Amino acid sequence: MIKHTALSLLRDLKAFIGIKKERLDAIDAAPDTAVESSFGVNMLADAMHPDRISLEVKEVKKDRFGSFLVLISGERRTLPSAKPGQFIVIKPSVTGIKYSRAVYIAFAERTSYTVFIPQTDDSEAEKLVNARKGDIFEATSPAGLGFYQPLRDSGNIFVCCDKEGFGASEAFRNDKELQERVKVYTHLAGAVDTENGNSQLSVFLRECKLIDGTLFIFGSEDFVTLIKKTAEDCGLIKKRIRYDIISPGKIFPDEEKKYVCRVKRGSEEFDVLCYGHMPLSASLEYAGVECNINCMSGTCGYCRMKLVSGDISVHFPEGEEPVRMADAKHGFIHPCRSYPLSDLTVII
Numbered sequence: 329m330i331k332h333t334a335l336s337l338l339r340d341l342k343a344f345i346g347i348k349k350e351r352l353d354a355i356d357a358a359p360d361t362a363v364e365s366s367f368g369v370n371m372l373a374d375a376m377h378p379d380r381i382s383l384e385v386k387e388v389k390k391d392r393f394g395s396f397l398v399l400i401s402g403e404r405r406t407l408p409s410a411k412p413g414q415f416i417v418i419k420p421s422v423t424g425i426k427y428s429r430a431v432y433i434a435f436a437e438r439t440s441y442t443v444f445i446p447q448t449d450d451s452e453a454e455k456l457v458n459a460r461k462g463d464i465f466e467a468t469s470p471a472g473l474g475f476y477q478p479l480r481d482s483g484n485i486f487v488c489c490d491k492e493g494f495g496a497s498e499a500f501r502n503d504k505e506l507q508e509r510v511k512v513y514t515h516l517a518g519a520v521d522t523e524n525g526n527s528q529l530s531v532f533l534r535e536c537k538l539i540d541g542t543l544f545i546f547g548s549e550d551f552v553t554l555i556k557k558t559a560e561d562c563g564l565i566k567k568r569i570r571y572d573i574i575s576p577g578k579i580f581p582d583e584e585k586k587y588v589c590r591v592k593r594g595s596e597e598f599d600v601l602c603y604g605h606m607p608l609s610a611s612l613e614y615a616g617v618e619c620n621i622n623c624m625s626g627t628c629g630y631c632r633m634k635l636v637s638g639d640i641s642v643h644f645p646e647g648e649e650p651v652r653m654a655d656a657k658h659g660f661i662h663p664c665r666s667y668p669l670s671d672l673t674v675i676i
């Protein structure tokens with residue numbers, strides 16, 4: 329037995345050393361010039377997951393809490409595939425200004441996405457809720473990691489959402505393979521009262537724990553943080569909790585401070601008003617400055633810009649990584665999660 333184990337270990341070690349040499353030889357033989365974008369794999373990846381897609385509103389279905397928009401490709405193509413729990417960032421052009429808004433895909437087909445736009449007190453979102461047939465939006469490909477993975481997650485699925493996350497819960501409900509195993513707790517109005525015991529929610533979370541389910545939480549940051557904590561207090565283990573935050577919490581609700589942001593972009597240089605309670609990217613977009621927004625959660629780095637002077641507060645939900653170290657070291661910020669604390673100068 330010992331001899332057998334030792335031999336098998338030696339075989340593995342020999343194979344590993346062989347692979348290492350093969351890899352190093354391949355790295356040495358590789359050209360040090362950038363890979364052409366016309367390289368086959370790159371073209372395939374771009375076709376499957378393009379940076380930007382054009383979407384046209386085919387239908388609007390009003391709901392008490394918002395609107396479902398049925399979107400088709402503006403170019404009449406098949407759309408990148410999307411899993412339940414994923415979102416797209418749409419950039420509607422309202423009065424000529426493009427601003428970014430992340431919305432969950434409630435139903436995905438090869439040629440259409442149905443997204444849910446919650447009704448909020450945000451006037452820009454309201455314009456989106458009132459979108460009309462024929463409107464065209466630029467959008468990102470589906471993204472987000474809050475989807476079901478059979479090898480990682482339990483077969484029993486529990487989805488908890490607020491109004492902002494409603495689209496994601498609909499996606500789980502609409503998925504033919506998952507719908508039989510999904511239980512949904514939807515909190516569409518009012519504050520969640522966990523201190524005085526929200527009995528329906530407690531029963532839901534206890535059942536999830538009892539049958540070893542995976543809990544998916546979708547919605548605004550305040551809601552997700554609260555439910556995550558409540559679930560942990562209920563005894564759910566962390567690896568059984570997945571979450572995705574679609575909109576930042578109201579972190580500076582009373583802060584109405586205004587600052588001037590000097591923007592340097594190529595040969596241009598101009599000033600923009602930015603607000604203490606808004607992510608810098610939102611202030612820039614409202615002023616008509618386009619930003620490369622992708623995830624809106626500070627994680628992808630797509631929006632990065634260089635902070636030349638001024639102070640910002642970087643806001644991340646509890647327990648999440650702040651701006652990646654390499655970016656921070658070289659003075660780059662992620663404006664989708666940066667709030668100004670003074671006048672700023674940035675290079676886009």
Ligand code: FES
Nearest residue numbers: 622623624626629
């Ligand atoms: S859009 Fe992804 S980090 Fe800002």
